[in-house]
Amino acid sequence: MKLSLVLIVYRSESSIAQEASKFCEEVLKAKNINSNRIESDFHKDEIDKYLGNPELQPNIGIVLGGDGTFLKCANALADYDIPLLSINIGGNLGFLTQEKDFLFNKSFIEILENEEYTIDLRNRLNCNVCINGTSSERKIIKSYDALNDFYFKSVEEDISPTNQIQIEIDNEKVNEYKGDGLIISTTTGSTAYSMAAGGPIVHPCIDAMIINPICPMSLASRPIVIPNTSKVIIKPVKKSKGEIKLWRDGSKCMTIKETYHCEIKKGRSPCKIIKFKKSNNFYNTLIKKLDWKGDLSPKNPK
Known part of the structure; x- marks a missing residue:
């Protein structure tokens, strides 16, 4: 995926998410990728300002927060047909989000540009x-x-x-x-x-x-x-x-x-969710988030 413009949405009233959004903005800028950064408590008019013109629509939206932040953004942005990448910053379970390491080690841009991801179409x-x-x-x-x-x-x-x-x-x-x-x-x-x-x-x-x-x-x-x-x-x-x-x-x-x-x-239109191939799959996420036992076989059998 060739990135030219990215919409960054970060969790409102979260200093951690705000700092992460600034970091994301700087990483994108270093790669000559433009971005717009807004809080998750946005008004519809504010979104229309960024997304109302098809010629100025971002390639993707990056959502920084937990599942709650992503749910609000998904319902507001799904009709614009923009793939969303959600990164867990300060969230809890995070079934819909990617690990924050992808952001802070700056690997997310390379993954996107090399298309090492899938886009899940989640029905609403x-x-x-x-x-x-x-x-x-x-x-x-x-x-x-x-x-x-x-x-x-x-x-x-x-x-x-x-x-x-x-x-x-x-x-x-x-x-x-x-x-x-x-x-x-x-x-x-x-x-x-x-x-x-x-x-x-x-x-x-x-x-x-x-x-x-x-x-x-x-x-x-x-x-x-x-x-x-x-x-x-x-x-x-x-x-x-x-x-x-x-x-x-x-x-x-x-x-x-x-x-x-x-x-x-x-619903009429599904939500497009970007999932990195290097991230946990659905079953690994269940094992991790719900503290299931997973594979009980010895790791290094003699």
């Missing part, structure tokens, strides 16, 4: 919030995209009342989940909130959605994996106060009233 989810009515009367009042997941929880924050949520899959009523909430996850998000809630780990190359109840009151309410070509309808049940809160990728969206419903399906 789209959620349309609609007012109830017939299909001809359906009115979309808000639309969201998520790389990891959408989830539904109580509106009230001081207490945690039980929610009752009805779910339809491909126009068939499947279940009413009663519990703390419900997660609709991509396979990329299977190692995020869904995993913490007891959901299955699904390889990100598999085209699927995970529907995972949060602390259900019935043992019969189990996580299920469905094709990502499915259309999922979520409705709050009136007898449980009739309102639930919609979240996406860890951020609040809006309150879903009893007269609303959510239509969740595969």
